[in-house]
Amino acid sequence: MAVSAARLRRAVRRETFGVDVGGALNLVGAMVRYMSLAFLLPIGFAIGYDESAWPFILAAALTASAGWTLERFTHGKEAIGPREGFLVVSLAWLLGALVISLPYLIGEPQLRSPIDAYFEAMSGMTTTGASVLTDIPALDHSMAMWRQFSQWLGGMGIIVLALAVLPRLRVGGRQLMEFEAPGPELEPLGASIRDTARRLWLLYVGITALMIATLTAFAWTGIDERMSPYEAIAHAFTTLPTGGFSTRARSIEEFGAASQWAIGVFMVIAGANFALMYRAFIRRRPKAAIRDEELRLYLGLLALASIVLFLDIVQEGIQGGEAAIRHAFFQASSIMTTTGYASVDFVADWTSLAAIVLVALMFIGGSAGSTGGAIKPVRILLVARVLRRELDHTVHPELVSPIRFNGTVVNERTLRAVVAFVVLYVLIFALGALIIAIDSGRADLNVGAFDAIAASATTIGNVGPGFGFAGPMGSFEPFSPLSKGVMIVLMWMGRLELIPIAVLLTKNYWRA
Numbered sequence: 294m295a296v297s298a299a300r301l302r303r304a305v306r307r308e309t310f311g312v313d314v315g316g317a318l319n320l321v322g323a324m325v326r327y328m329s330l331a332f333l334l335p336i337g338f339a340i341g342y343d344e345s346a347w348p349f350i351l352a353a354a355l356t357a358s359a360g361w362t363l364e365r366f367t368h369g370k371e372a373i374g375p376r377e378g379f380l381v382v383s384l385a386w387l388l389g390a391l392v393i394s395l396p397y398l399i400g401e402p403q404l405r406s407p408i409d410a411y412f413e414a415m416s417g418m419t420t421t422g423a424s425v426l427t428d429i430p431a432l433d434h435s436m437a438m439w440r441q442f443s444q445w446l447g448g449m450g451i452i453v454l455a456l457a458v459l460p461r462l463r464v465g466g467r468q469l470m471e472f473e474a475p476g477p478e479l480e481p482l483g484a485s486i487r488d489t490a491r492r493l494w495l496l497y498v499g500i501t502a503l504m505i506a507t508l509t510a511f512a513w514t515g516i517d518e519r520m521s522p523y524e525a526i527a528h529a530f531t532t533l534p535t536g537g538f539s540t541r542a543r544s545i546e547e548f549g550a551a552s553q554w555a556i557g558v559f560m561v562i563a564g565a566n567f568a569l570m571y572r573a574f575i576r577r578r579p580k581a582a583i584r585d586e587e588l589r590l591y592l593g594l595l596a597l598a599s600i601v602l603f604l605d606i607v608q609e610g611i612q613g614g615e616a617a618i619r620h621a622f623f624q625a626s627s628i629m630t631t632t633g634y635a636s637v638d639f640v641a642d643w644t645s646l647a648a649i650v651l652v653a654l655m656f657i658g659g660s661a662g663s664t665g666g667a668i669k670p671v672r673i674l675l676v677a678r679v680l681r682r683e684l685d686h687t688v689h690p691e692l693v694s695p696i697r698f699n700g701t702v703v704n705e706r707t708l709r710a711v712v713a714f715v716v717l718y719v720l721i722f723a724l725g726a727l728i729i730a731i732d733s734g735r736a737d738l739n740v741g742a743f744d745a746i747a748a749s750a751t752t753i754g755n756v757g758p759g760f761g762f763a764g765p766m767g768s769f770e771p772f773s774p775l776s777k778g779v780m781i782v783l784m785w786m787g788r789l790e791l792i793p794i795a796v797l798l799t800k801n802y803w804r805a
């Protein structure tokens with residue numbers, strides 16, 4: 294009877310307010326409380342390297358207290374529905390970034406400004422990789438590892454972990470899962486959303502461990518002595534979530550060729566559909582991967598971009614031989630998967646054609662069901678097929694031609710949602726670029742039109758590096774607080790695929 298009474302009260306609240314805000318806050322409070330456990334890792338590194346652990350201990354205490362208080366004074370997370378899910382995912386990422394920013398505010402002199410600390414934290418939480426730091430090597434080992442770990446949590450960890458430890462999410466859990474593994478639809482891997490989350494989580498952890506072992510082997514065998522076990526862990530934490538933070542000032546350029554090749558391969562893996570990889574390699578159904586149209590498009594576009602970049606830098610005499618192949622492949626993979634690492638300073642050293650190719654890749658992104666951002670190849674494929682069908686209908690109005698994906702007919706509702714997403718994505722990107730350009734002019738910053746376009750594209754696509762002073766070896770620090778605020782919003786909206794946040798801005802969402 295108690296559960297029935299609680300559901301009755303929630304139904305009354307929905308009838309009155311349209312959405313169960315209390316239930317949504319109750320769930321967010323639980324997630325925030327569990328996030329306090331993440332500080333155990335940097336505390337361990339601080340003790341191991343004889344550094345101060347107090348910024349993390351204090352941040353953990355504040356996080357646990359805030360989460361417990363929010364959960365204590367609200368109730369209803371057990372039965373939230375899809376409607377509340379929009380509010381939950383939006384608040385979870387806002388508050389998650391706030392939690393990540395606490396050690397920066399407490400213990401990092403470069404990030405004492407609240408807007409800078411929150412920018413760095415949101416960039417980590419959304420796996421963007423844009424940074425306002427100007428002296429990365431000056432970070433303590435523990436603070437640098439916290440920065441790296443924040444991307445690993447944000448990639449797939451925080452939502453999947455929340456689903457695994459909060460099995461009572463029910464419908465709300467599926468709503469969270471669908472927004473964390475975005476795309477036209479999410480095909481479950483198990484009988485329940487909790488089972489699906491656990492399997493994806495284990496795959497994520499397993500590939501991370503494999504990458505750490507691979508890079509550590511390079512250090513121990515002398516293949517790349519610069520890749521220490523610490524660096525291996527740090528870069529695995531930001532490769533698998535397609536994040537791009539590095540412990541080095543010049544990103545991956547400072548490591549050897551073997552490490553760059555390995556990281557490039559793992560970036561391509563991270564940009565693929567995790568559910569598809571699970572079926573292909575864990576369940577031993579390789580034909581599922583071979584037949585997947587999005588995977589073929591993803592790899593095809595990646596190969597095409599790599600070839601164009603290779604031919605351009607060879608023709609211009611910038612690089613040649615194995616180095617040209619490696620850097621072309623690495624940068625195409627890094628930008629298209631929205632990881633954002635750099636093996637070269639492509640802003641200073643490469644041509645305008647290369648810059649155009651890289652910015653174009655910022656819009657494509659990794660596969661649906663990956664930790665990558667941007668529009669995603671499956672949406673590009675479906676939009677192309679919609680356009681082709683409209684052209685066919687112009688010539689043959691009576692033609693009936695359903696659109697298929699992987700041999701299955703895609704319903705018209707899904708197609709409308711895909712087209713709406715792409716249109717909304719382009720509009721928000723354009724608005725962001727316009728505001729950044731105007732504000733930079735007002736602040737008398739040297740930001741050209743292309744730089745503003747790149748800044749908006751790289752943040753809404755969760756890519757990382759921009760152009761100009763915000764290039765791969767630079768920093769976003771010179772931007773004004775207003776521009777940084779705009780880019781924080783773009784990172785947040787891009788990571789949640791726009792729709793959950795856009796829905797909150799409609800009147801009908803809040804109406805009974």
